[in-house]
Structures are given as C-alpha cells and as structure tokens.
Amino acid sequence: MADALVLLISALVLAGALALIVFALRWRRKRRKRRGNPDPTHDYTARIDWSRSRQAINYSSFVFMDVDGDGRFGEADRPIGGIVVRVFDGKGAFVASARTNSSGFANFPMSTRKRWASLRVPGTYRFSVSVPQGWLVSTGNENQSLRLIELPGSPAGLVGEALPAMVGLIPGRSLRGIVPAAAQATLSLLGKGEVLETRPLAPGSFRIDLPAGADTLEISGPGLERRLALSPYPTDLGELRPDAIDGEAPLSRIGFDDVTALVFKKVPSGHAGLEWRNINAIARNYVNDCEGYLNGNVSGNHTAYTSSGHPAEFRSATPFGFHSVMLAAAWLRSEGEVALIESWLGDELVAYDEVVLSALAPVHYAPMLKAVTRVRVSTRHYWQLVLDDLVLAR
Structure with missing residues (x-):
C-alpha cells in the first residue's frame, strides 16, 4: 500500500514537472516571439517550405x-445582421451555425490544424440561410453546396472552390392599422399609378399582406x-384618426448623421428645431451583436435610440405634423417588443398607438397626425427602441 502511494506521488510530481517544463518552453517561445529576432538575415526571405498550414481563416456567407x-x-442595399446560417456536411449532418455580424458575414473558421475550427476536412458542405418567416429570397440561393479541397501551404490548409454567393433577403411587407368604431373606410393599393387592389376596411384592427409592386396606399x-408612399418595410398606420396630413403637404425628413461625426452622442436640444429628451445618436455598427442598430438604419450611418430603454421625447412649442418614423427593436433578444407611442397637443393626448417591433427590419409607423407638440416613445419592457428617418410636416 505504501509502495503504491509512493508511486502515485512520484507520478504526480513527474507529471507536474513535465507540465512546468512545457509551460516554461511555451512562455519562452512567446516571449522570444514578442521580442522579435535580432538576426536580420531572414527578414525578407522567400518561403521555401510550403508543406505546413498553421492558421485559421474565416470561410463566410454574406447576407444583405x-x-x-x-x-x-447594389448601392441602395445594406448588410443585415442576426441572420442564422447553418452548415451541413456531404452526408447531411449538422456541422455548425453562426449569425451574420454587423457587416453581414456569418463566419465559419476553417483550418486543418485548429481543433476548434468549424471546417477541418475536405469535402462538400451545404450552407443554408434561415429565412425569417414571411421574408423572400431575392437571389434564390438560400441553400448552396460548395466543395473544400486540401491545399498544403495555404493559410488554413483548405480552400474553397468558390466562396458562397451573396444572399439577398426582402422583408415581408404588411399593412396594419385600426379603423375607429362606427367608421367607414376603403383601402386602395397602387403600383406605378395603377390600382392593384381595393377593399373595404371594417371597424377594428386589420392586417393585410401587401402585394408585390405596391408603392402607394390611399384610404x-x-x-x-x-x-402614403409605401416603404420597403412593414407599415403600421396606428389608429386612423380624422384630419390626417394632406398627401401633398411639404414634408421634412430628420436623420441623425448630422448630430455627430463620432460614433455616439446624445441628441442635443435644437437639432432639427426640436427639443429632445433621452435620445442618443449612434453609428449603426458601433455595438457588436446589436442587430437593430444596423437593421433599423435606413439612411446614412447613424440611427437614434432611447437611452437605456427609458421613455424619450421630442417636442416643440410650435405645433408640427407628425407624419411617420422608422422604428425597430435594438436587440434580437427583444424581438417582438412593443413600442408605445403617445402624441400630445399641449395637454391633450391626441393619439396613442402600440407597434410590434423587430430587430431584423424596421416598421414604418405612419400616424400622419396634422398637429402635435410632443411625442413620447417607450417600450413595454424597457428595451431600447431604434428610430430613423423621422418625417414631419411644418
């Protein structure tokens, strides 16, 4: 028993000593690498041995x-963040998944040497983009099969016969609104000046899938x-209230690029002639894994958001028309969050609407209120709300 204990202790001591030696050698090698090489002989020598590949590189799928x-x-399009891409091997077995980042790339590390890499062996792989419900694939290539071949001396030891082709997604477009009790209304959807569809709107809530080619609605x-000119995104009219802004009224569009050339700044009072409270301007790709700042940005490089998710306001002593604004959830973790929008004329609450948000695409909220002095925006669970392209009549 004593001999066995001695052997065990000896083995542990030996293992510990070996571990210390390995650690010391690695530390010495890293220290030497940090210091550099004092010998200039091989500073610019051409590589001779191409048999080894030690690095890992990303093999990426781009979604826009x-x-x-x-x-x-094209120039009008933008990378989209938060889209899931999955990889399957030649037998259909799942390999890995990744979400697109703020540049639109879903990255899959590739290497024959790194055990943590997603793609490690040659073969045919299928890259499958998970399309959000109701969305369309404009490029028709959400599933792509590509072959990886072994190439010693390349950075990762593997190369693709090609990169995955870019995948284009189009948000599903719908129209929501509420017809007041006892009111009568008729909706017409137009495309290039031609009537595509006409239907009566009964009192209560309505939701309509917009036909392809619809660019204008008339009620x-x-x-x-x-x-209203329709956008490429879902539209929410809120409750239809009397005396909306005239379709020919001059409109002004307020963006947030001129708030700052930096990545972040609180929107100051006086911007665009309004008073602002608890609203910040931010560069669309400033925060990692924050999909709504990227996807909710429809023009320029900056959006605005409610500071720390708390209620925010924009207002003016002089009444103005609140035509529309683009709204999005800041985070995919808050998908389905509800925006609460209160519009006031002096001390009178003239409109209150609730709008369901997404971090994948903005909602075009268009109440078309002719006269307000204050608009208060918040969310039901205090997640940040992203705003862009605020349109006023004044």
Whole structure:
C-alpha cells in the first residue's frame, strides 16, 4: 500500500514537472516571439517550405437586405445582421451555425490544424440561410453546396472552390392599422399609378399582406382620407384618426448623421428645431451583436435610440405634423417588443398607438397626425427602441 502511494506521488510530481517544463518552453517561445529576432538575415526571405498550414481563416456567407428587390447587392442595399446560417456536411449532418455580424458575414473558421475550427476536412458542405418567416429570397440561393479541397501551404490548409454567393433577403411587407368604431373606410393599393387592389376596411384592427409592386396606399372615408408612399418595410398606420396630413403637404425628413461625426452622442436640444429628451445618436455598427442598430438604419450611418430603454421625447412649442418614423427593436433578444407611442397637443393626448417591433427590419409607423407638440416613445419592457428617418410636416 505504501509502495503504491509512493508511486502515485512520484507520478504526480513527474507529471507536474513535465507540465512546468512545457509551460516554461511555451512562455519562452512567446516571449522570444514578442521580442522579435535580432538576426536580420531572414527578414525578407522567400518561403521555401510550403508543406505546413498553421492558421485559421474565416470561410463566410454574406447576407444583405435587398432594399430595391432587384436580386443584386447594389448601392441602395445594406448588410443585415442576426441572420442564422447553418452548415451541413456531404452526408447531411449538422456541422455548425453562426449569425451574420454587423457587416453581414456569418463566419465559419476553417483550418486543418485548429481543433476548434468549424471546417477541418475536405469535402462538400451545404450552407443554408434561415429565412425569417414571411421574408423572400431575392437571389434564390438560400441553400448552396460548395466543395473544400486540401491545399498544403495555404493559410488554413483548405480552400474553397468558390466562396458562397451573396444572399439577398426582402422583408415581408404588411399593412396594419385600426379603423375607429362606427367608421367607414376603403383601402386602395397602387403600383406605378395603377390600382392593384381595393377593399373595404371594417371597424377594428386589420392586417393585410401587401402585394408585390405596391408603392402607394390611399384610404377614403368620412374624415379618414390619407395617401402614403409605401416603404420597403412593414407599415403600421396606428389608429386612423380624422384630419390626417394632406398627401401633398411639404414634408421634412430628420436623420441623425448630422448630430455627430463620432460614433455616439446624445441628441442635443435644437437639432432639427426640436427639443429632445433621452435620445442618443449612434453609428449603426458601433455595438457588436446589436442587430437593430444596423437593421433599423435606413439612411446614412447613424440611427437614434432611447437611452437605456427609458421613455424619450421630442417636442416643440410650435405645433408640427407628425407624419411617420422608422422604428425597430435594438436587440434580437427583444424581438417582438412593443413600442408605445403617445402624441400630445399641449395637454391633450391626441393619439396613442402600440407597434410590434423587430430587430431584423424596421416598421414604418405612419400616424400622419396634422398637429402635435410632443411625442413620447417607450417600450413595454424597457428595451431600447431604434428610430430613423423621422418625417414631419411644418
């Protein structure tokens, strides 16, 4: 028994000594690497041995918001963050998944030497983009099979026969709103000046999938008349209230790029002639893994958001028309959060609407209120709310 204990202790001591030696050698090698080499002989020597590959590189799938729906990545389009891409091997077995980052890339580390790499052996792999419900794939290539081949001397030891082709997504477009009790209204959807669809709107809530090509809506009915240019995103009209902003009224669009050239700044009072409270301007890709700041940005490089998710306001002593604004959830973790929008004229609450948010695409909220002095925005669970392209009539 004593001999066995001695042997065990000896083995542990030996193992510990070996571990210390390995650690010391690695530390010495890293220290030497940090210090550099004093010998200039091989500073610029051409590589001779191409048999080894020690690095890992990303093999990436790029996904973009196809704003104009033409099936190609153009100047009007933007990278989209938070989209899941999965990889399967040649037998259909799941290999790995990743979400697109703030540049639109889902990255899969590739290496024949690094055990933590997702792609380690040659073969055919299928890259599958998970398309959000109701969305369309403009490029028709959400599933792509590509072959990786072994190439000693390349950075990762593997190379692809090609990179995955870019995948374009188009958000599903719908129209929501509420018709007041006892009111009568008719909706017409137009495309390039031609009527595509006409339907009556009964009192209560409505939701309509917008047909392809619809670029304008018109609503007729006693006191409820309005005309709105549709965006590439879902639209929420809120409750249809009498005396909406005239379709020919001059409008001003307020963005947040001119708040600051930096990545972040509180929106100051006086910006665009309004008073602001608890609203910050931020560069769309400033925060990692914060999908809504990227996807909710529809123009320029900056969006605005409610500071720490607390209620925020913009207001003016002089009444202005609140036409519309783009709204999004800041985080995919708050998908389905509800925005609460209160519009006031002096001390009178003239409108209150609730809008369901997404971090994948903005909602075009268009109450088209002719006269307000204060708008208060918040969320039900105090997640940050992203705003862009505020449109006023004044």
